[in-house]
Amino acid sequence: MIGLIVRRLIQLPIILIVIYTITFMLSWALPGEALLNDEGRRPPQSVIDQMNRQYDLDNPYRFYGNYLYNVTGLHWAVASVRGTARPDYIFDFGPSFKHDDWSVNELIGSSLPVSIVLGLSAIIIALVLGLTTGIIGALKPNSLADLVTLLVALVGISLPSFVIGTALLMLFPLFLGIGGVASWGKLTDVFLPAFTLSLPFAAYIARLSRMSMIDVLSMEYIRTAKAKGLPGYRVILKHALKVAFLPVLSYIGPAAAFAMTGSFVIEMVFNIPGIGQHFVDAVRNKDLFVIMGVTLIFSAMLVLFNLVVDVLYRWVDPRIA
Amino acid sequence: MRFPYTVAMAKVMAIFLLLVGALAITVATDKSLPEADLVYIQPQDIFTLDPQAMRYNQDLRMSYAIYETLVRWNNEVATFDITPAAAARWEVSDDGLVYTFHLRPEARWSNGDPVTARDFQYAWQRALMPDSVADYSGLFFVIKGAQAFFDWRTEAMDTYASRPAEERTPEAAQAFRDETNRRFQESVGIRVADTYTLEVTLERPTAFFLDLCAFGPFSPVHEATVERFLQVTPETGRLDQSKAWTKPWNLVCNGPYTVEQWQFKRGMLLRRNPMYWDQDAIVSDTIRTLPIQDGNTSILAYETGAADWHSDVTVKYIADMLAEKDAGQRSNIHALSTFGTYFWSFNCKPRLADGRTNPFHDAGVRRAFALAVNKKAIVDNVKRSGEKVADVLIPVGSIGGFESPIGLPFNPERARQELANAGWEDRDGNGIPENEAGDEFPVVEMLCSTGSYHEDVAMVMGRMFTETLGIPTRIDAKESKIYKDDLKQKDYMMARGGWFGDYGDPTTFLDLHRTGDGNNDRGYSDPTFDAMLERAADEVDTRARLKILEEAERYTMEESVPVVPIWQYNYYYMFEPPLDAEGNPRPGGLVGISRHPRLVQYLWKLGVLKEGDEVRVTDMGVFAQ
Numbered sequence: 001m002i003g004l005i006v007r008r009l010i011q012l013p014i015i016l017i018v019i020y021t022i023t024f025m026l027s028w029a030l031p032g033e034a035l036l037n038d039e040g041r042r043p044p045q046s047v048i049d050q051m052n053r054q055y056d057l058d059n060p061y062r063f064y065g066n067y068l069y070n071v072t073g074l075h076w077a078v079a080s081v082r083g084t085a086r087p088d089y090i091f092d093f094g095p096s097f098k099h100d101d102w103s104v105n106e107l108i109g110s111s112l113p114v115s116i117v118l119g120l121s122a123i124i125i126a127l128v129l130g131l132t133t134g135i136i137g138a139l140k141p142n143s144l145a146d147l148v149t150l151l152v153a154l155v156g157i158s159l160p161s162f163v164i165g166t167a168l169l170m171l172f173p174l175f176l177g178i179g180g181v182a183s184w185g186k187l188t189d190v191f192l193p194a195f196t197l198s199l200p201f202a203a204y205i206a207r208l209s210r211m212s213m214i215d216v217l218s219m220e221y222i223r224t225a226k227a228k229g230l231p232g233y234r235v236i237l238k239h240a241l242k243v244a245f246l247p248v249l250s251y252i253g254p255a256a257a258f259a260m261t262g263s264f265v266i267e268m269v270f271n272i273p274g275i276g277q278h279f280v281d282a283v284r285n286k287d288l289f290v291i292m293g294v295t296l297i298f299s300a301m302l303v304l305f306n307l308v309v310d311v312l313y314r315w316v317d318p319r320i321a
Numbered sequence: 322m323r324f325p326y327t328v329a330m331a332k333v334m335a336i337f338l339l340l341v342g343a344l345a346i347t348v349a350t351d352k353s354l355p356e357a358d359l360v361y362i363q364p365q366d367i368f369t370l371d372p373q374a375m376r377y378n379q380d381l382r383m384s385y386a387i388y389e390t391l392v393r394w395n396n397e398v399a400t401f402d403i404t405p406a407a408a409a410r411w412e413v414s415d416d417g418l419v420y421t422f423h424l425r426p427e428a429r430w431s432n433g434d435p436v437t438a439r440d441f442q443y444a445w446q447r448a449l450m451p452d453s454v455a456d457y458s459g460l461f462f463v464i465k466g467a468q469a470f471f472d473w474r475t476e477a478m479d480t481y482a483s484r485p486a487e488e489r490t491p492e493a494a495q496a497f498r499d500e501t502n503r504r505f506q507e508s509v510g511i512r513v514a515d516t517y518t519l520e521v522t523l524e525r526p527t528a529f530f531l532d533l534c535a536f537g538p539f540s541p542v543h544e545a546t547v548e549r550f551l552q553v554t555p556e557t558g559r560l561d562q563s564k565a566w567t568k569p570w571n572l573v574c575n576g577p578y579t580v581e582q583w584q585f586k587r588g589m590l591l592r593r594n595p596m597y598w599d600q601d602a603i604v605s606d607t608i609r610t611l612p613i614q615d616g617n618t619s620i621l622a623y624e625t626g627a628a629d630w631h632s633d634v635t636v637k638y639i640a641d642m643l644a645e646k647d648a649g650q651r652s653n654i655h656a657l658s659t660f661g662t663y664f665w666s667f668n669c670k671p672r673l674a675d676g677r678t679n680p681f682h683d684a685g686v687r688r689a690f691a692l693a694v695n696k697k698a699i700v701d702n703v704k705r706s707g708e709k710v711a712d713v714l715i716p717v718g719s720i721g722g723f724e725s726p727i728g729l730p731f732n733p734e735r736a737r738q739e740l741a742n743a744g745w746e747d748r749d750g751n752g753i754p755e756n757e758a759g760d761e762f763p764v765v766e767m768l769c770s771t772g773s774y775h776e777d778v779a780m781v782m783g784r785m786f787t788e789t790l791g792i793p794t795r796i797d798a799k800e801s802k803i804y805k806d807d808l809k810q811k812d813y814m815m816a817r818g819g820w821f822g823d824y825g826d827p828t829t830f831l832d833l834h835r836t837g838d839g840n841n842d843r844g845y846s847d848p849t850f851d852a853m854l855e856r857a858a859d860e861v862d863t864r865a866r867l868k869i870l871e872e873a874e875r876y877t878m879e880e881s882v883p884v885v886p887i888w889q890y891n892y893y894y895m896f897e898p899p900l901d902a903e904g905n906p907r908p909g910g911l912v913g914i915s916r917h918p919r920l921v922q923y924l925w926k927l928g929v930l931k932e933g934d935e936v937r938v939t940d941m942g943v944f945a946q
Binding site for chain 1: 451458627
């Protein structure tokens with residue numbers, strides 16, 4: 001287990017440098033000028049040149065090098081040793097071109113927790129929702145209840161979230177007066193967006209658990225348990241569910257990663273200050289430091305997340321080690 | 322080994338509960354902004370509070386609330402006069418070159434320091450330093466010696482950077498900075514005559530200089546605060562500004578409000594600045610911004626009562642909302658004409674980017690195309706949101722004393738005539754005109770950006786060209802950064818464009834046509850026109866100068882036609898009207914919104930009416946008593 005962790009942690013910086021280089025080349029090649037307001041007045045060329053120089057935008061090699069120097073913490077370390085002025089952060093991700101007053105560190109620091117809260121809440125709701133409907137469906141296959149849950153699952157998968165989200169916003173805050181639109185910071189604010197985000201995951205979990213549950217329920221040992229005279233709910237919860245849950249457990253890992261970062265549409269509809277917006281806006285604005293910052297953080301998160309899931313697997317089921 | 326199901330399930334539950342607990346704690350400790358007297362929605366968060374770096378509308382609006390410029394506009398009247406602000410009074414020399422501002426001794430920064438002439442000098446120098454230049458720095462070049470100083474510093478920084486590494490010590494960098502400051506004091510026409518007197522000398526008489534002084538980037542900054550977050554980098558000699566100085570806990574303001582809190586993309590809370598000299602002018606004690614990017618969501622938020630003012634409605638169903646208003650079912654949507662014009666550009670270069678001869682190099686062809694556009698049909702059937710048709714570039718009635726020409730309104734008969742006069746006639750009877758050499762008029766490529774109404778406009782306009790002139794067209798819709806690039810490279814035949822004026826003078830629009838101007842995307846170059854601008858720049862008499870500019874506008878709108886104006890841009894606000902049907906104050910209504918096309922909204926004038934409040938009605942809006 002320790003060997004696994006050490007191995008992955010050694011791989012991490014190498015992976016990140018490769019990703020940085022590729023991202024840098026792609027984003028540098030984006031058309032347009034990073035610093036100017038597209039719809040605004042174009043300043044004299046001498047002014048534009050100096051604006052570009054402030055951020056090394058006139059020289060890709062210097063930009064590439066300086067970014068590495070700052071982001072790896074080297075700059076901070078050198079400044080500490082020499083006793084000169086240190087940068088604001090150990091790992092300095094640079095400034096944002098568009099949001100001038102915020103460093104990329106601040107942007108990620110303020111939006112990543114929001115996305116994690118949203119993503120994990122969605123996964124929790126998806127689990128509760130998916131497992132319940134899955135089990136109901138499995139108990140009476142092809143019954144009315146099963147058809148209804150199938151229908152709900154289909155809707156969850158196929159309706160785009162901006163439709164569901166807008167419909168929920170119109171139903172709850174606007175007509176019923178429950179909760180607020182475009183607010184974030186209260187427990188109630190989390191529910192509607194998390195619910196919307198959870199639907200596709202819930203639908204998938206429902207189908208997954210229904211299938212494996214039906215398989216399990218037809219097994220000999222379940223029949224034995226029933227024959228022993230155990231009550232129905234004990235058979236299902238104690239004996240059937242724990243087996244049927246395993247495929248769901250292995251699905252949660254990638255689903256959680258996806259829910260945390262793939263919530264751009266939800267963020268738009270519910271006006272949530274999460275990290276998904278940066279993935280889209282930064283590329284649109286050619287905001288180089290933000291593009292690189294979120295890409296690097298996301299890559300690091302994926303690697304670490306996989307590591308955590310692997311470690312947890314071994315903890316939950318010691319036979320895998 | 323047997324798989325220990327029960328232990329495993331317990332462990333899974335433990336992980337699960339841990340997550341739920343962590344989530345609950347995270348959400349519970351996350352404090353949102355408190356309620357405020359006035360809440361307004363804007364599509365974007367504020368980008369910067371550094372006035373010299375501002376370039377977006379919502380930032381400039383914020384600058385007026387937290388900083389006070391030398392002068393302000395009176396946005397309550399159609400003439401949009403300049404009124405005293407940080408400067409109580411000023412004098413202009415007879416040659417129009419020297420402006421002397423006398424500051425109010427009673428004006429204070431939010432930390433209690435007096436607002437002095439030095440604060441303005443310091444702020445304006447920031448705009449002129451290559452180390453911290455921004456979009457609007459070019460406007461400061463009207464000041465004597467400003468551009469020369471900027472160029473000197475640019476060169477000096479190169480020279481410094483090329484010195485051997487061991488010479489670039491902290492002491493050398495500091496010496497370089499001192500030299501820069503000395504040179505600025507000596508050569509740039511911004512002089513501190515005494516603590517409360519600022520003397521500004523211009524390169525040449527600039528009729529709109531006072532208008533510039535009211536513009537956000539000309540705000541003062543608190544020198545001591547900015548300096549705390551400034552350091553000189555020995556390697557480059559460059560001044561590095563840490564943006565931490567604009568954080569609410571550091572920022573020192575001299576305007577009606579101070580910034581109390583700012584959460585990224587969640588809003589900003591402003592509170593009445595107790596040190597501000599004119600307390601009576603402030604209507605609301607606290608103001609909160611609510612940034613909402615998605616148009617639908619922002620309207621839902623307004624409808625649920627989350628905000629008192631929606632400052633920029635952009636949804637596709639504006640037309641329906643306006644129709645509801647006309648039918649008397651809705652009163653909270655408002656269309657306001659702006660200081661901007663939507664137009665289509667002609668590529669005026671002799672050759673197209675691919676080397677072909679450009680038919681639009683001929684002003685006669687451009688006139689023919691301009692005359693063939695039925696603008697009313699486009700506004701009524703495509704845009705459908707109540708814009709005013711524009712036949713000229715400078716919005717009519719937006720600049721006091723400026724008489725707009727007529728332009729080229731829709732006239733298909735004359736359009737065909739102009740095209741024939743330019744030598745394009747259908748000689749072989751296939752419906753498409755040819756020139757004298759027998760070459761067909763090329764298919765007109767109409768460049769626009771995707772994702773908005775531009776493609777619809779292009780389609781309808783293209784059909785008008787085909788119907789009236791017999792010329793086939795093709796739409797060339799591109800992603801906006803690529804569209805912008807093509808525009809700069811002049812790689813197009815016709816392209817959509819638009820322009821908002823920055824200051825109250827015709828040149829803020831007319832400069833677009835100046836040869837070699839950075840915003841001249843048309844490659845238009847006309848010595849006659851350039852000469853007119855030069856003559857106007859040297860004219861000291863205001864009236865005579867405006868006459869020349871009127872002629873310049875007429876020349877470009879009726880004769881040489883580098884652009885076809887289509888409509889005057891609208892902005893759409895949502896707020897509860899401040900007056901009822903009888904014209905009495907209506908509790909819950911919003912006061913303080915100015916309808917002047919410049920659309921400068923001073924936040925301290927905004928407020929929600931309460932029972933018994935009196936109001937003042939002017940020709941530009943309803944204001945608090």
